[in-house]
Amino acid sequence: MDPTKDQLISLYRTMQTIRLFEERIVDLYARGEVPGLAHLYIGEEAVAAGVCAVLTDDDYITSTHRGHGHVIAKGTELEPMMAELFGKKTGCCKGKGGSMHIADMDRGILGANGIAGGGLPIAVGAAWSSKWRATNQVTACFFGDDSSSNGTFHESLNLASLHKLPVVFVCENNGYGISVCQAKCTPVTDVASRAVAYEMPGVVVDGNNVLEVYEAAAKAVKRARAGEGPTLIECKTYRWRGHHEGDPNQGARYRTKEEIQAWKEKCPIERFRKKMLKDRITTKKSLGKIDDDISEAISEAVKFAQESDFPAVEEMYDDIYV
Amino acid sequence: MREITYCDALNEALRQCMQEDDRVVVLGEDIGCYGGIFQVTKGLLDEFGPDRIVDTPIAEAGFVGACVGAALTGMRPVAEIMFIDFTTVCMDMIVNQMAKMHYMFGGKGRVPMVLRTNIGAGRGTAAQHSQSFHSFFAHMPGLVVAAPATPYDAKGLLTEAIKNDNPVIFVEHKRLYISKGPVPEESYTIPFGKAEIKREGRDVTIVATHALVGSALEAAEQASKEGIEAEVIDPRTLSPLDKDTILNSVQKTGRLLVADEDNKTYGFAAEISAIVAEEAIYYLKAPIIRNASPDTPVPFSPPLEKAYMFGKEALMESIRRLMAYA
Numbered sequence: 129m130d131p132t133k134d135q136l137i138s139l140y141r142t143m144q145t146i147r148l149f150e151e152r153i154v155d156l157y158a159r160g161e162v163p164g165l166a167h168l169y170i171g172e173e174a175v176a177a178g179v180c181a182v183l184t185d186d187d188y189i190t191s192t193h194r195g196h197g198h199v200i201a202k203g204t205e206l207e208p209m210m211a212e213l214f215g216k217k218t219g220c221c222k223g224k225g226g227s228m229h230i231a232d233m234d235r236g237i238l239g240a241n242g243i244a245g246g247g248l249p250i251a252v253g254a255a256w257s258s259k260w261r262a263t264n265q266v267t268a269c270f271f272g273d274d275s276s277s278n279g280t281f282h283e284s285l286n287l288a289s290l291h292k293l294p295v296v297f298v299c300e301n302n303g304y305g306i307s308v309c310q311a312k313c314t315p316v317t318d319v320a321s322r323a324v325a326y327e328m329p330g331v332v333v334d335g336n337n338v339l340e341v342y343e344a345a346a347k348a349v350k351r352a353r354a355g356e357g358p359t360l361i362e363c364k365t366y367r368w369r370g371h372h373e374g375d376p377n378q379g380a381r382y383r384t385k386e387e388i389q390a391w392k393e394k395c396p397i398e399r400f401r402k403k404m405l406k407d408r409i410t411t412k413k414s415l416g417k418i419d420d421d422i423s424e425a426i427s428e429a430v431k432f433a434q435e436s437d438f439p440a441v442e443e444m445y446d447d448i449y450v
Numbered sequence: 451m452r453e454i455t456y457c458d459a460l461n462e463a464l465r466q467c468m469q470e471d472d473r474v475v476v477l478g479e480d481i482g483c484y485g486g487i488f489q490v491t492k493g494l495l496d497e498f499g500p501d502r503i504v505d506t507p508i509a510e511a512g513f514v515g516a517c518v519g520a521a522l523t524g525m526r527p528v529a530e531i532m533f534i535d536f537t538t539v540c541m542d543m544i545v546n547q548m549a550k551m552h553y554m555f556g557g558k559g560r561v562p563m564v565l566r567t568n569i570g571a572g573r574g575t576a577a578q579h580s581q582s583f584h585s586f587f588a589h590m591p592g593l594v595v596a597a598p599a600t601p602y603d604a605k606g607l608l609t610e611a612i613k614n615d616n617p618v619i620f621v622e623h624k625r626l627y628i629s630k631g632p633v634p635e636e637s638y639t640i641p642f643g644k645a646e647i648k649r650e651g652r653d654v655t656i657v658a659t660h661a662l663v664g665s666a667l668e669a670a671e672q673a674s675k676e677g678i679e680a681e682v683i684d685p686r687t688l689s690p691l692d693k694d695t696i697l698n699s700v701q702k703t704g705r706l707l708v709a710d711e712d713n714k715t716y717g718f719a720a721e722i723s724a725i726v727a728e729e730a731i732y733y734l735k736a737p738i739i740r741n742a743s744p745d746t747p748v749p750f751s752p753p754l755e756k757a758y759m760f761g762k763e764a765l766m767e768s769i770r771r772l773m774a775y776a
Contacts, residue, residue: 188523190519219556220556220558221554221555221556221558222556222557223556224553224554224555224556224557225554225555225556229554229555231551231554231555231558231559232558233522233555233558233559238519238522238523238559239551239554239555239559241547242546243542243546243547246515246542246543246546246547248515249511249512249513249514249515249516249518249519249543250515250516250518250519250522250547251519252512252515252516252519253515253516253517253518253519253520253521253522253523253527254519254520254522254523255519256516256519256520256525257519257520257523257524257525258523260473260475260501260502260520260525261473261524261525267519279511280511280512280515280542283507283509283511283512283513283515284512284515284516286507286509286512287506287507287509287512287513287516290507446557447552447553447556447557448552448553448591448592449552449592449594449616449690450552450557450560450562450614450615450616
């Protein structure tokens with residue numbers, strides 16, 4: 129069950145790809161190259177990386193408005209992804225979806241979702257579909273802490289448990305539903321405690337520890353594949369940026385600089401990097417090479433997006449119907 | 451040809467599609483041993499078992515959303531929503547997910563699912579079990595909206611809806627479930643976006659939907675005795691809409707009556723009127739008339755509900771008003 133050396137390095141690469149991708153978006157957004165809303169995943173990388181590492185290419189995920197990390201971790205190529213954020217024709221959704229609707233059906237990515245709680249019933253349906261079609265696929269369903277206040281959370285966990293569907297519910301608890309802290313939204317501190325009501329295991333993990341996430345996800349996926357039903361995993365984490373780019377002073381209206389700093393000190397990537405070096409899994413030099421390769425790939429993706437055409441105006445009317 | 455009810459025609463479409471294609475599953479409230487509130491799914495549980503005929507909890511957003519996810523990943527689910535009134539509790543799944551995914555994903559994902567539901571007042575079930583707001587769904591790009599008025603159309607349109615790769619809101623009508631008509635035994639489809647001229651006439655065009663197609667035909671028979679020949683058009687799908695058949699008829703008759711049970715303001719009747727006003731106004735010999743439901747919630751008290759509803763008599767009055775213009 130323990131990850132191999134290659135898997136450990138792969139976890140690092142995924143987290144760092146997400147981080148560097150998002151940092152590039154900060155810059156591109158500020159310069160007006162990426163339009164619309166960009167909800168960045170910086171600080172939460174260990175969740176997407178840890179969960180997607182235990183999925184196969186055929187497995188499904190549903191994502192959220194803060195979906196870049198999930199999409200990268202599930203294996204979408206950076207070029208069409210970046211082009212989508214630019215609204216370009218070469219984007220993975222031909223520029224029709226943008227940041228909040230990135231989907232990649234070839235990699236089982238059933239869409240980021242602009243509606244909080246919107247992905248949960250869809251994940252249940254994908255898992256049900258695998259059961260009906262008698263495949264071995266599992267669906268991982270990412271959602272935020274405050275989506276657990278939505279009716280779809282309860283309806284979905286109920287249905288999934290009732291029919292023992294192969295789905296893993298992954299709650300990314302970053303402490304805030306936009307600007308409102310969790311204590312003002314739910315009487316429970318641990319979203320995972322809600323699993324009790326649906327007769328499924330509920331697990332709390334340190335969402336800034338990629339190995340803890342990996343281990344919990346591996347166990348839940350194994351259970352799902354064996355036909356034993358769903359698991360709710362709650363990953364305690366934090367978003368470093370504001371709710372979206374443009375949220376004044378990274379959310380200063382509703383949280384303190386000290387709070388943000390305290391979480392930055394628990395950086396999931398830095399912690400994992402230190403651990404790998406301490407355990408002599410790899411060297412600083414090797415990690416530096418990985419970082420350089422990622423930066424180069426992102427630069428290429430940006431170049432690809434910049435040089436791509438916008439869709440022609442008449443393409444607005446394409447793909448409304450099959 | 452044998453005659454069966456609208457309800458049995460729908461049942462037969464479901465049965466034949468399920469026999470033909472394992473990907474077809476049905477989810478809904480009380481659709482199993484109960485057979486569905488209007489008996490549309492009766493007997494299907496025995497034939498196909500509880501894995502494919504799924505009694506769901508009363509959780510519309512959950513199971514309609516599950517149909518979206520299943521459709522996106524290779525199934526052809528059919529959801530039954532007991533009354534159209536209950537679609538409001540899963541509107542996000544319909545409007546933001548089901549209708550939008552194909553477009554938002556750049557044409558790469560498909561949502562081949564059907565959401566069956568029904569409209570119609572007249573059962574004393576008041577404001578939350580009697581509404582007819584089907585126009586709302588036709589307002590949403592990405593959805594097909596089917597509106598069968600006869601047993602023949604019910605079977606053919608439902609079979610098409612299940613085989614079609616687009617998401618379909620399939621709007622049945624409560625009063626029609628027991629109506630009978632000729633229906634072929636073999637499976638067949640009716641293409642979307644093709645209206646049917648149910649009766650030809652030279653003087654007045656009546657565009658009617660659902661139960662009002664029957665009322666329009668009755669009114670046309672009576673009008674004929676008064677020397678007025680009405681043409682009755684049933685669009686059969688509200689989206690896509692067969693505009694050409696309607697416009698061609700209006701060009702011939704110069705008079706338009708739209709009969710639809712949605713509330714009058716901003717409804718289907720308003721849309722048809724607007725299309726004709728935009729594209730065929732110079733052919734009109736008289737103002738357009740809309741016979742639609744009053745802009746009130748459906749009242750409970752029997753005399754009020756009776757006043758809320760309308761049929762042949764109201765249509766006759768409108769026909770005479772239209773004919774008052776030379």
